[in-house]
Amino acid sequence: MADYDVICIGAGPTGLATAIEAKRAGMRALVVEKGCLCNSIYHYPVNMVFFTTPELLEIGDLPLVSPAEKPGRVEALKYYRKAVEHYELELRLFELVLRVEGSDGNFAVHTRAEEGAAQKYQCRKIVVATGYYDLPNKLNVSGEDLPHVSHYYTEPHAFWNQNVVVIGGKNSAAEAALDLYRNGAKVTLVHRDAHLGQTIKYWVKPDIENRIKAGQIQALFETRVQEITPQEVIVNNNGGEKRLPAKQVFALTGYHPDFQFIQSLGVHLDPVTCKPALDPNTLESNVPGIHLAGVVIGGRHTGEIFIENGRFHGKQIIEALNSKRKTAESH
Numbered sequence: 313m314a315d316y317d318v319i320c321i322g323a324g325p326t327g328l329a330t331a332i333e334a335k336r337a338g339m340r341a342l343v344v345e346k347g348c349l350c351n352s353i354y355h356y357p358v359n360m361v362f363f364t365t366p367e368l369l370e371i372g373d374l375p376l377v378s379p380a381e382k383p384g385r386v387e388a389l390k391y392y393r394k395a396v397e398h399y400e401l402e403l404r405l406f407e408l409v410l411r412v413e414g415s416d417g418n419f420a421v422h423t424r425a426e427e428g429a430a431q432k433y434q435c436r437k438i439v440v441a442t443g444y445y446d447l448p449n450k451l452n453v454s455g456e457d458l459p460h461v462s463h464y465y466t467e468p469h470a471f472w473n474q475n476v477v478v479i480g481g482k483n484s485a486a487e488a489a490l491d492l493y494r495n496g497a498k499v500t501l502v503h504r505d506a507h508l509g510q511t512i513k514y515w516v517k518p519d520i521e522n523r524i525k526a527g528q529i530q531a532l533f534e535t536r537v538q539e540i541t542p543q544e545v546i547v548n549n550n551g552g553e554k555r556l557p558a559k560q561v562f563a564l565t566g567y568h569p570d571f572q573f574i575q576s577l578g579v580h581l582d583p584v585t586c587k588p589a590l591d592p593n594t595l596e597s598n599v600p601g602i603h604l605a606g607v608v609i610g611g612r613h614t615g616e617i618f619i620e621n622g623r624f625h626g627k628q629i630i631e632a633l634n635s636k637r638k639t640a641e642s643h
Contacts, residue, residue: 316342316435318633319421321409323349325371325619326606327441328392330626332372332399337630342433343401344423346408350392352445353385357487358467360385363513368620371395407431412438412577416601439629440577441605441622444569444614451479451563455540461561468495474559477502477545479537482509485564486520493529500530500556502537502547537563569608577602587611594632595625603629 318334320327323345334341348354362369366376366383369391376383376391383391396403407423414420419438423431448463450456465488473496478489481503492499501524508520523529535549545556571586579597580589588609589598596603605625607614 314418314434314436316340316433318342318437318439318630319344319419319433319435320439320441320605321345321421322441322443322606323403323405324352324441324443324606325350325369325392326443326622326625327439328395328401329371329623330439330441330605330629331401332395333626333630335399335401336372337634339630339633341402342404342435344404344407344409344421344433346406347446348405349396349403350389352443353388353392355445355464356385357465357484357491358385359491360487362388364620369623371623371626372399374398404431409573412602416599419601437601437603437633438577439603439605439626440574440579440608441625442570442573442608444567444607447568447570448563449566449568451537451565453537453539455542456563458540458542458561460542460559461540461563463563463565463567465491465562465564468492468497471560472496474498475500475557476560476562477556477558478562478564479503479545480562480564480566481505481507481533482564482566483512483516485562486512486516488562488564489529490516490520490523493523500532500558502532502535502545502556504534504536506534566614568612568614569610574604574608579604582611585611585613587613593628595629596632605629 317339318341320330320343323343327343331341331343361382361384366378370376372395374395378387406426410422410424412419412421417436419435421433468491471492476492476497477500478485479502489499489501524531535547538548539546545558545561547554578599588604590604606622
């Protein structure tokens with residue numbers, strides 16, 4: 313007998329929204345998460361402001377009230393904590409899913425807690441909502457694993473009056489470069505393309521472009537990183553090799569879903585886009601009983617799905633499961 317009707321893997325907004333919809337539909341749901349609640353948002357830059365208005369982050373019909381036009385990281389984390397409390401969701405945090413066994417209607421989800429204890433949960437259906445923020449796109453250069461190199465930006469204070477190299481040309485790189493510059497760091501932005509990304513937030517783009525134009529932030533375009541040493545970032549472009557002094561390096565080159573884990577479940581991924589095989593109506597993968605929600609559906613195209621649209625995937629999945637159940641009961 314299954315302990316749970318649905319197990320959601322991932323406790324971000326999409327996983328939580330799915331569990332809420334399941335609970336409202338009278339199902340018993342469990343959310344398993346290898347980190348803390350909303351682990352990705354927790355690892356966002358400390359003072360990050362969302363691109364969207366508060367209502368686009370809402371789940372479970374609970375209002376997110378923000379004094380600002382756009383909510384920040386701290387407000388969002390508080391909101392999602394309150395949502396979990398309100399719906400009394402069952403969560404297992406800091407538990408890594410190792411493998412899934414069984415088949416539709418009778419899955420066994422094997423996990424390991426941080427302190428090493430093994431657990432097993434039985435369920436009828438699985439929803440994978442693991443996001444993508446914990447797997448950075450690597451540069452694959454020597455020195456990338458040095459202690460002063462990070463794929464995440466947190467806050468600027470420690471880098472006041474220091475040389476900092478930011479690698480990347482999209483939103484997170486632009487925001488980090490601006491924040492560092494405004495807090496007294498000496499910033500060089502290194503980007504492999506000729507121009508900054510088109511998806512940069514509309515209020516950030518003119519700001520970063522003007523800082524570069526004024527020479528307040530040094531920018532090297534069409535430039536590739538060759539190597540990172542404890543003191544320098546060695547780059548190459550049309551002008552040949554350059555050595556950039558760096559106390560800290562932020563390699564903000566994007567992130568990707570855990571494709572290996574998704575494939576380990578038996579889900580087929582497109583060889584080019586890495587988009588999973590699924591029914592667009594029910595979001596059920598090629599493996600019966602395993603559904604996908606949130607950014608993992610986008611494959612390599614992580615810019616296609618955000619909290620704003622991913623939060624509705626849970627409703628779509630639970631409605632599909634409900635209608636399937638009703639059809640089965642009527643026969």
